[in-house]
Amino acid sequence: CPPPPLRLLPRAGPSLALAGCPLPxxxxxxxxxxxxxxxxxxxxxxxxxxRYRGPLAKGGDEDRQQQLVQRVRPFLLRRTKDEVAPxxxxxxxxxxxxxxxxxxxxxxxxIRLSMHARxxxxxxxxxxARSGIIVLDALLKLRQACCDPRLIxxxxxxxxxxxxxxxxxxxxxxxxxxxxxxxxxxxSQFTEMLGLIEARLKEEGxxxxxxTGDTKDRATPVRKFQKGDVPPFLISLxxxxxxxxxxxxxxxxxxxxxxxxxxEDQATALPHRPGQEQKVVLQRLDTTGSRAGAxxx
Numbered sequence: 001c002p003p004p005p006l007r008l009l010p011r012a013g014p015s016l017a018l019a020g021c022p023l024p025x026x027x028x029x030x031x032x033x034x035x036x037x038x039x040x041x042x043x044x045x046x047x048x049x050x051r052y053r054g055p056l057a058k059g060g061d062e063d064r065q066q067q068l069v070q071r072v073r074p075f076l077l078r079r080t081k082d083e084v085a086p087x088x089x090x091x092x093x094x095x096x097x098x099x100x101x102x103x104x105x106x107x108x109x110x111i112r113l114s115m116h117a118r119x120x121x122x123x124x125x126x127x128x129a130r131s132g133i134i135v136l137d138a139l140l141k142l143r144q145a146c147c148d149p150r151l152i153x154x155x156x157x158x159x160x161x162x163x164x165x166x167x168x169x170x171x172x173x174x175x176x177x178x179x180x181x182x183x184x185x186x187x188s189q190f191t192e193m194l195g196l197i198e199a200r201l202k203e204e205g206x207x208x209x210x211x212t213g214d215t216k217d218r219a220t221p222v223r224k225f226q227k228g229d230v231p232p233f234l235i236s237l238x239x240x241x242x243x244x245x246x247x248x249x250x251x252x253x254x255x256x257x258x259x260x261x262x263x264e265d266q267a268t269a270l271p272h273r274p275g276q277e278q279k280v281v282l283q284r285l286d287t288t289g290s291r292a293g294a295x296x297x
Contacts (some may be wrong), residue, residue, distance in 0.1 A: 015036070016037075017034075017036055017037055019033065028045060028071070028133075031045050052064055064156075081269070088272060088276060089280065090280075091280040091281075092279065092280070092281045092282065095283075096285055097287070098165050098287050098288070099165060099288055100165050100287055101165050103149075103160050104149055106160070106162070107145055107162050108145040111142060112142060112167060115137075115138035118138065119135055139259075143256060147164065147167075147188070147287075148167055148193060149164065150196065151190060151192055164196075165287070166255070166287050168257060169285065170285065173253070173283070174201075174206070178231050182231065183225070183231050184232045184249065184252045184253060185233050185246060185249045185268075185271060187235050187252070187264075188234075188237070188254060189252050189258055190256065191212045191213070191236050192238075196211065197234060198210065198234065206232065207222035207230045207231075208234055209222075209224050209225050209232075209233050210234045211235045215239060221233065225248060226247075226248045227248075228248065233246070233249065237258060238262075247271055247273055249270070249280075250279065250281065251281050252270075252282045254285065256285055257286065
């Protein structure tokens with residue numbers, strides 16, 4: 001079903017909508033911009049969900065996606081960072097692999113074997129298409145085990161007192177970076193992981209600022225970091241992916257790589273914007289040490 005025709009407004013001056021960040025993969029953001037410029041052009045927000053977002057999310061309907069692209073493309077002008085800020089210094093990306101210690105690897109292996117059996121049984125019973133939630137839950141637990149076993153609320157983890165090789169390596173990196181006077185943005189998808197990092201920073205007497213979805217006053221931590229009052233800034237994915245300009249930083253650490261690389265690229269671009277004069281370094285921490293030898297996260 002095609003969207004309704006454009007509902008024309010009384011004659012008025014031209015309108016322009018600007019998006020400083022790439023459009024996130026959520027139709028509501030696109031709809032709000034387009035509906036401001038041409039009310040009704042994409043129909044109602046609920047209609048957009050029915051016609052486009054639903055089919056695209058469920059099955060990747062390429063025909064429906066092409067319809068949406070063709071409808072909005074004549075009204076969009078996209079300029080990349082290279083076009084508007086060619087003077088920006090380069091961004092260097094470093095992937096560092098951290099080997100799990102024996103206790104952490106044992107926790108990881110136990111979860112891997114348990115979730116493998118659960119996923120296999122679900123697919124045999126329901127099929128792959130209807131087992132998505134179980135598959136995602138398995139991936140989540142494995143990712144948590146790689147970040148820090150304490151993220152998984154299991155008695156076996158508590159009894160093992162397994163540490164996190166990735167957290168230990170992070171603290172080593174931060175010690176060197178802060179001694180060098182570098183300002184660091186540290187991202188994690190898990191707010192609980194940021195809490196564990198907080199605890200280690202407090203133990204060492206290191207000042208920091210934090211931004212998560214629970215932060216009521218976003219301006220204060222940003223101001224403190226930009227002024228140089230505190231060198232490390234701990235940021236959760238959902239809270240800090242958009243709407244920030246942190247050109248004071250020159251180092252970005254991704255503690256746990258995200259399943260959606262577009263979100264990661266958008267978040268890590270926060271310091272790599274006009275006004276940045278330093279060379280930006282992006283470091284990702286990956287974990288390895290599973291029985292299959294494949295990298296973890």
